[in-house]
Amino acid sequence: MGVTAYISIILNGMLTGGVYGLFSSAFTFQAGALNFANFSYGAFIMLSMYLTYYTIAVWHLPVAAAVALILLINAAFGILLRKTVLKTGNFGTQILCTMGISMIVINGVSFFCSSYPRDLAILEKRLFLHPEISIGLIQLGCFGLAAAILLGFHLFLTKTWQGIAIRAVVQNREIAAVFGINTSHILDLAFSLSCCLIGVSGIMLMVMFPVTPVFGDYLQNLAFIVCISAGLGNMWGAFFSGIFIGVVPSLIMAILGARFQDPLLYLLFVLILLIRPYGIFTKNKNVVRAF
Amino acid sequence: MNLQPKALAFVREPRKLIGAILLLSAVILILYIPVTKNRRLMTIGIMAFMYIALGESWNIGAMTGLFSIAHSAFFGLGVYGITITLTRFQGPVIAGILAGLILNIILAVIIGGISSKLSGLYFTMALIGLSATIYSLSVQWVSLTGGSSGISMPRAYLLPKRTLYFIALGIAVLSMIFYVFLRRSKAGTCFVTTRENPSLAAALGSNVPFWRILSTVLSASMAGLCGSFYAFHLMSNNSEVFSGAYSLKIMMVSIVGGINSVWGPVLGCLLIIMDEYIRGSMPSGLAPLSVVIYALILILMALVKPAGLASFFEKPGDRHAAKN
Amino acid sequence: MLLKIENATTRFGGLVANDHINMEIEKGDIVGLIGPNGAGKSTIFKSIVGFNPLSEGRIFFKGQSLSGKMTHKICRLGITCTFQHAQLFTNISLEESVLMGAYCRKKTKAQARALALEMINFTGLAGREKLKISGLNMFERKKAELAAALATGPELLLLDELFAGLVPTEIQRMLDLIRRVHGELGITLFIVEHVLRVIMSLCTKIYVLEYGHVIAQGTPESVTQNPLVIKAYLGEDYDASRDIQS
Numbered sequence: 081m082g083v084t085a086y087i088s089i090i091l092n093g094m095l096t097g098g099v100y101g102l103f104s105s106a107f108t109f110q111a112g113a114l115n116f117a118n119f120s121y122g123a124f125i126m127l128s129m130y131l132t133y134y135t136i137a138v139w140h141l142p143v144a145a146a147v148a149l150i151l152l153i154n155a156a157f158g159i160l161l162r163k164t165v166l167k168t169g170n171f172g173t174q175i176l177c178t179m180g181i182s183m184i185v186i187n188g189v190s191f192f193c194s195s196y197p198r199d200l201a202i203l204e205k206r207l208f209l210h211p212e213i214s215i216g217l218i219q220l221g222c223f224g225l226a227a228a229i230l231l232g233f234h235l236f237l238t239k240t241w242q243g244i245a246i247r248a249v250v251q252n253r254e255i256a257a258v259f260g261i262n263t264s265h266i267l268d269l270a271f272s273l274s275c276c277l278i279g280v281s282g283i284m285l286m287v288m289f290p291v292t293p294v295f296g297d298y299l300q301n302l303a304f305i306v307c308i309s310a311g312l313g314n315m316w317g318a319f320f321s322g323i324f325i326g327v328v329p330s331l332i333m334a335i336l337g338a339r340f341q342d343p344l345l346y347l348l349f350v351l352i353l354l355i356r357p358y359g360i361f362t363k364n365k366n367v368v369r370a371f
Numbered sequence: 372m373n374l375q376p377k378a379l380a381f382v383r384e385p386r387k388l389i390g391a392i393l394l395l396s397a398v399i400l401i402l403y404i405p406v407t408k409n410r411r412l413m414t415i416g417i418m419a420f421m422y423i424a425l426g427e428s429w430n431i432g433a434m435t436g437l438f439s440i441a442h443s444a445f446f447g448l449g450v451y452g453i454t455i456t457l458t459r460f461q462g463p464v465i466a467g468i469l470a471g472l473i474l475n476i477i478l479a480v481i482i483g484g485i486s487s488k489l490s491g492l493y494f495t496m497a498l499i500g501l502s503a504t505i506y507s508l509s510v511q512w513v514s515l516t517g518g519s520s521g522i523s524m525p526r527a528y529l530l531p532k533r534t535l536y537f538i539a540l541g542i543a544v545l546s547m548i549f550y551v552f553l554r555r556s557k558a559g560t561c562f563v564t565t566r567e568n569p570s571l572a573a574a575l576g577s578n579v580p581f582w583r584i585l586s587t588v589l590s591a592s593m594a595g596l597c598g599s600f601y602a603f604h605l606m607s608n609n610s611e612v613f614s615g616a617y618s619l620k621i622m623m624v625s626i627v628g629g630i631n632s633v634w635g636p637v638l639g640c641l642l643i644i645m646d647e648y649i650r651g652s653m654p655s656g657l658a659p660l661s662v663v664i665y666a667l668i669l670i671l672m673a674l675v676k677p678a679g680l681a682s683f684f685e686k687p688g689d690r691h692a693a694k695n
Numbered sequence: 696m697l698l699k700i701e702n703a704t705t706r707f708g709g710l711v712a713n714d715h716i717n718m719e720i721e722k723g724d725i726v727g728l729i730g731p732n733g734a735g736k737s738t739i740f741k742s743i744v745g746f747n748p749l750s751e752g753r754i755f756f757k758g759q760s761l762s763g764k765m766t767h768k769i770c771r772l773g774i775t776c777t778f779q780h781a782q783l784f785t786n787i788s789l790e791e792s793v794l795m796g797a798y799c800r801k802k803t804k805a806q807a808r809a810l811a812l813e814m815i816n817f818t819g820l821a822g823r824e825k826l827k828i829s830g831l832n833m834f835e836r837k838k839a840e841l842a843a844a845l846a847t848g849p850e851l852l853l854l855d856e857l858f859a860g861l862v863p864t865e866i867q868r869m870l871d872l873i874r875r876v877h878g879e880l881g882i883t884l885f886i887v888e889h890v891l892r893v894i895m896s897l898c899t900k901i902y903v904l905e906y907g908h909v910i911a912q913g914t915p916e917s918v919t920q921n922p923l924v925i926k927a928y929l930g931e932d933y934d935a936s937r938d939i940q941s
Contacts, residue, residue, distance in 0.1 A: 117492050164674065171491060172438055176626060176673045179440075179619055180666035187659035187666075297615070301503045304496040339511045346504035353485060353497050557798050557807070560787075564795045567784035574744055574778075576770035576799030576847050631786070 084212035089330045091215050097326020098223035099284045101319035103299070104306035105230055106277035108318040111307065113250045114270060116166055119178040121278065122300025123185040128154060128282020129291040130189055133198045150279045158275030162268055182296070190293040199290035222284045229280060230319055233273070246270045305349040390634075397637075401540065405533050413536045415647045417604060419640040420539035424546035424597050426624035426636025431550060432590030433630045434559065435583050436566035437486060440495050441502030443617035445591040448474040449598020450612045451509065451516060458522055459515065471595045478505075479591035483584030506613040521609025524602055535604055542600060546593060550633045553589070562586050594621075616662070620646075623665065627672045642668065697722045697851055697883055698743070698774075702752035705738055712738040714907040715752065720851070725877055725884045727894040727915075730904035731928050736887045737779070739904075740853050744776050745769045756851070770799055775844045776853035783828045789815065789839050790824035796846030814842040817880075818872060834865045838872070845876065851883045852876070858890040866890060873897065891929075895919070895938035903928065 103125060110116050128150050135146035165177040206214040237243035248256040249266045257263050289295075306325050310317030328348070333341045404412050425446065432439045439445075452471025456462040462470075478501070485497055509516045516522065530538075553559050561582045564572040573579050602608055611617075620643065628639025642665060650661045698720040705713040712735045720726050728736050741747045743754055745766040754761045761769055775796075784792045793814055797807035815824050818838040823831065831839060837857055844852060854873075858866055870893060876882055877897075888894045894901060894915070901918045903911040905928070911921045918924055919935035 111492055115492075117495065172626070173673045175438070175440060175495065176622065177670045179615070180670040180673075183616070183619060183666040184663050187662045191657075191659040191663075301499065304499055308493060308496050308500070339513075342507035343504060343511050346500060346507055349500045350497075350504055353489075353500065354481075555804075557804060560791055560794055560798065563787055564784050564792070567786060568782060570746065570766075571778060571783065572795060573766040574770060574776055575796040575843055576767050576775075577795065578765075578767045 082212070084210065086331075086334070088213045088215075089334050090327050091209075091213065092219060093327035093330040094323050095215060095219035095223040095326070096288060097323035098226040098319075099281055099288070099322075100302060100306065100325050101322025102226040102230060102284075103278060103281035104303045104310075104318040104322045104325075105233075105315045106274045106281070107303045108307040108310065109315055110271070110274045112314070113247075114267065114274070116271070117171055117174045117178065118161070119175055119300070120161075120182040120185065121178075121303060122296030122298070123182040124154060124157065124275070124278050124296070125282045125285065125299050126291060126293065126296030127185055127189065128279045129286040129295070130193060130198065132283045132286035133200060133291065137198075137200055147283060150283060151276045154275040154279035155272040158272040159268055162271050166271070186293050186296065193293075195293055197290040197292045200286055202287060218287055222288060225284065226281075227319075229277070230315070233277070234315065236273075242266070242269060301346075305345070309349070309352050405536055410532055411651060413532050415644055415651075417532075417535055417539040418647055419644050420536075420543035421597050421601060421604075422620065422624050422640045422643045423543040423636045425594055425621045426628060426639050427546040427550045427633070428590045428593035428597065429621050429625040430630055430633075430635060431553060431562075431593065432586055433625065434554070434562035434566060435586040437482075437583070437587055437590065438495060439498070439590065439618075440622070441498045441615075441618050442590075442594055442621045443613055443615070444478065444502040444505050445475050445594035446598040446601070446617060446621070447505070447509070447610075447612035448478065449595030450602045450608050451598075452595070453599040453602045454522055454524055454608050455515060457525055457528065464528075468596070468599045471599050472592055475591040475595035476588055479588040480584055482591075483580075483587040486583050486587070487580040502613065502618075506610060509610045509613055516610070519610050521607065521611075523607040528603060529606060530603055538600060539604075542597065547633050547637075549593070554633075558582070558585065619666075619669070623669045627669060696720075696755075697724075697757060698885070699755040700739070700743070700752070701755065703739060703742060703749055703754060704751035705735075705742055705747055706750045711907050713742065716904075716907075716909055718902055718909070718912075720883060720885060722850070722883055723881070724900060725886065725898050727898035727901040728885065728887045728904060729889070729891070729894055729901060729928060730910075733906075734904040735907040736904055737855060738907075740776055740855055740885075740887065743769075743853065744774060770847055770849075773848075773850035774853065775847045775849040775851075777840050777844050777855060777857060779856045779859065783836060783840055783843070785828055788825055788827055789820065789831065789842075792828060792839060793824075793843045793846050796843040799847040811842075811846055814846045817845065817875075818842040819868075833860050834869075837861065837869065841872070841876075845880065845882075849882060851885060854884060854886045854888075856887055856889065858888055858893050861890075866893065870896065891933075892938040895935060 103121075107118070107121055110118050110121075131150050131153065132146065135141045135149060136143065141149070161178075161181075165174055165181075202218065205217040207217050207220065208214045235243075237247055245256070245261045245266050246269065248259070249261060249263045250270075256266075285291075285299075302325055306318055306321040309324075310321040325345075329341045329345055332344050336344070401416065404416050425442070428445075429439055429442055432442075449468075449471035452469075452474055453464070453467030456467035456470045457464070460466075482498065482501065486494055489497055510519045512518075553562075561572070561577050562585075564575075564577060565579050565582050565586075569579050598612070601612070623642060624636050624639030626639075627642060628637065629635030646661060646665050649664065653661060696719060698718070700716055700718040703713055703716045704711065714735075716735075716739060718726075718739075728739070730736055738747065742749050743761070745761065745764055745768075749762060756769075756772060756774060759772070761772075764772075784795070790808075790811060793811040794804075794807055797810040797814070801807035801810055812824065815821060818841055820835060820838055820842060823835065828836060828839065837860075841854075841857065857873075858869060861869060873884065873893075874897070877884055884897075886894065886898065898915060901911075901913065901915055902909055903918060903921070903924045905923075910927060911918050911924045913921075915935065919929060919933065925931060925933065
């Protein structure tokens with residue numbers, strides 16, 4: 081294959097990687113900063129994708145209403161999770177409960193919607209940078225949106241009062257409370273925001289990919305790979321790793337064939353785990369235990 | 372000083388008495404079922420016994436604090452080990468079982484090694500990554516594993532239901548005996564102290580990384596043996612044995628039943644029995660709903676009684692000393 | 696020379712927790728280590744048993760260098776330490792906790808159990824062995840941790856604030872127990888303490904640490920009269936004579 085074909089693949093991979101980076105960032109925020117093991121993550125992305133499909137293609141709601149609805153549902157689930165599962169603090173319980181929720185959502189969706197793939201089938205427009213190198217306009221738009229949202233979230237965390245309060249609570253809950261911060265509400269806010277990011281990612285993914293009930297599991301595994309490679313809690317690292325994860329499978333598929341795409345990706349993950357378990361981008365080894 | 376004979380003292384504790392009565396009824400039921408020749412009951416029994424053994428294997432890993440979220444990886448390697456050996460390589464049954472064991476030991480050593488480097492959430496995600504690797508390999512490596520449709524055991528190895536029933540029963544009983552034996556041994560003490568306070572255990576002379584790896588190896592091997600048995604039961608196996616559904620069921624049996632007790636998985640398998648009944652009675656289109664039901668039960672139990680069902684049979688005072 | 700610490704330096708990033716520390720402990724000594732919080736006392740303990748690697752310097756036990764050795768190997772060589780907060784092992788019985796220590800030297804369960812019960816008796820916890828640790832009070836937990844450490848058969852025992860959180864009568868009983876550990880079991884002791892009565896009445900030699908340096912060393916009398924020590928740690932009002940003779 082020619083060089084231009086590879087450049088095409090890499091560029092397009094980077095663009096889709098932007099959305100991977102977005103939901104991975106949200107996950108690493110939940111897991112690293114909020115210390116919550118949310119194993120229903122993929123299921124909710126999948127649910128958001130189905131909701132996008134139904135609101136736009138089947139019920140023909142206006143786009144703004146659809147987006148608002150999805151964000152609301154995700155935020156509501158986020159608060160529900162915080163009130164029930166997050167209260168326990170026992171890490172094993174969290175995993176079990178969220179895995180259970182994931183199974184409920186996946187099986188609920190396959191029961192009510194059946195398992196054949198749904199696709200928004202939006203006509204693709206391409207932007208030609210070069211006679212043989214083109215990028216999808218939708219992918220470009222989504223990448224731009226993802227980057228903008230992440231930047232916005234970063235600015236929120238660093239510049240606004242609520243954002244700084246969130247970071248304070250994450251670092252030291254007791255001291256933050258002494259300063260008059262309502263830690264419970266702040267954590268609710270942080271959690272709901274990260275759940276909204278789930279919703280947004282779902283919407284963008286639905287625009288680019290078809291969905292089946294098990295797609296969520298696949299996305300969750302990707303999120304894990306991205307977050308561990310970047311280092312848990314490292315949001316920008318997760319974003320860039322997400323972009324990387326967008327590129328690598330396409331390259332593998334182009335060079336070696338679709339058969340090797342998934343196994344090699346996971347094997348790469350295992351390798352990273354064995355060599356540099358605390359993440360490629362992190363300097364502090366706070367995930368490593370002494371014993 | 373209490374001069375009454377031990378038997379009477381036993382009767383005086385109502386919880387233990389109820390437990391004993393339940394156990395006796397269960398034993399009677401277990402021995403009665405093969406007499407009825409009812410295939411459906413025997414299948415349910417086989418699944419229950421197998422999950423008891425799987426639960427005990429999970430508990431052995433849990434002794435060192437291994438939260439084996441992808442236990443189906445070990446189970447599935449046992450299934451595929453024997454199926455591939457028997458079909459693709461025409462080897463004897465022993466070789467098939469050994470193949471599954473060797474694969475499991477390799478995986479367990481890797482996981483045990485990682486568990487000494489990563490903690491908590493990271494380690495769990497690593498396990499998921501590893502099991503996703505195995506799952507995708509089993510789906511993609513079609514020439515070896517038959518892809519997602521899987522491969523079947525040769526017809527010649529089809530065993531009658533009664534035989535399978537008693538083999539499964541034997542496996543369950545052996546797994547329980549092994550658990551008790553392990554817990555009372557030096558290894559058991561070293562396992563549990565590794566979980567409770569690894570730095571203190573090391574300061575007292577325990578080689579913590581070694582015990583972690585050992586418990587993972589034992590846990591994996593037991594699960595692998597169950598997998599090898601399962602291959603004979605199902606006769607036609609596919610990649611679904613590596614799926615999260617099996618892992619979740621195994622965890623449910625252990626966690627809902629009780630991690631620190633040999634009777635935990637026995638109580639946990641009641642859920643399996645319930646699940647098999649429900650799924651058998653419902654039209655297949657409603658099958659996903661049965662998953663919803665036991666997921667809900669799992670969540671409820673995890674939130675309400677994290678110590679597991681077995682803790683109902685402990686005296687309330689058992690966990691703490693009487694104040695004196 | 697049982698333990699020799701030579702120029703031990705430990706850095707955590709930019710922070711120098713231990714700075715070229717030199718200490719010597721002879722067999723049969725009871726050596727104390729005092730100093731303000733954050734002086735690096737626990738750090739040097741952790742370096743001895745192998746929890747933290749040294750950035751510079753070496754530690755010798757009976758002439759053998761301990762650098763690079765894993766903690767459980769160091770325990771087998773004969774050094775055991777107790778921890779500050781006496782958490783022990785939460786969900787198992789006292790007997791099994793001490794059994795863990797006994798397995799360090801004994802191969803079979805029967806032998807280990809005999810040793811464990813012996814140590815439980817020695818520390819005055821006889822009859823409590825079937826209870827879980829959560830059912831013991833603070834004093835009993837400290838004794839339990841001591842029993843587990845004794846079961847490993849150490850030659851050198853490092854005690855990190857064993858007396859913290861004890862009421863005065865318990866301090867006296869624990870003092871007598873430690874004297875028996877030293878006298879009857881012949882174990883050399885290296886003690887970090889803030890309860891000065893313990894240090895002054897037990898120790899033959901004291902090291903004083905401040906900001907990672909050894910600022911004074913010597914007998915209890917000489918150390919308590921050292922102006923550096925008074926300024927950094929003891930305070931002007933401290934009267935040593937009250938503590939030394941108990």
